[in-house]
Amino acid sequence: MATHEEITESLRVFTEKYNKNERLKIMNRDWNRVVVVQATDVDSQHTLTLVDGVVSLKEGKASNPDLTVISDSETLADIFYGDITPTGPYNNGTLRIIGSEDDIIRLDFISLMIWGE
Template identity: 45%
Template sequence: MADRDLRAALRDFASRCNDNERLRQMNRDWTRTIAVRPSEDEPVFLRYEAGEVAVTDLADPDLVVEGPNEILCAIFTGETTPTEPYMDGTLLVRGSQDDMMRLDIISLLIWGE
């Protein structure tokens, strides 16, 4: 059930990214697999390639984003910025800081400040 909610949030997120011309341009050379992993559940993967993003079942991620399911859903639906749960240690990230910052910038460009 939790997995389905997160998948729905990630599909909506992917759709918003793909509809945004500036984001497609920005990410055209950014090829990354991101594992979004709810606590004690299986991860869902986002794949960025040639400016497009899709929810996939690919493994072998470049970046892992981990936290409670409701926090992950809130982040990927724009109800909260990733910064707030990240700063209080609820959201954990593994991977390059540049990739992490890129993901935050993507949410900034979709939902604003």
């Protein structure tokens, strides 16, 4: 089981990598979204906010997210550190994402652009 701090750190690394990628920022400049990341086995909730292509991270849960990413702490930390792709856990039900299908694909694509295959 990963700790809340480990999830925070994984999301911080993810945010940093994203914001250093100019191409991603340009591609997502019209994609303003609020993404909540929520662990099922530890008390850990974070909010990623994308505005004008730039992403910021906050602890806690936003009230009306566009996307909610729910999984166990280990899977979340591994996904946001880029050690695993989200598709495997998504297809076996370990990872659940609430939101539109297009937004889910976009999120997976961002992970692909940051971490590669």
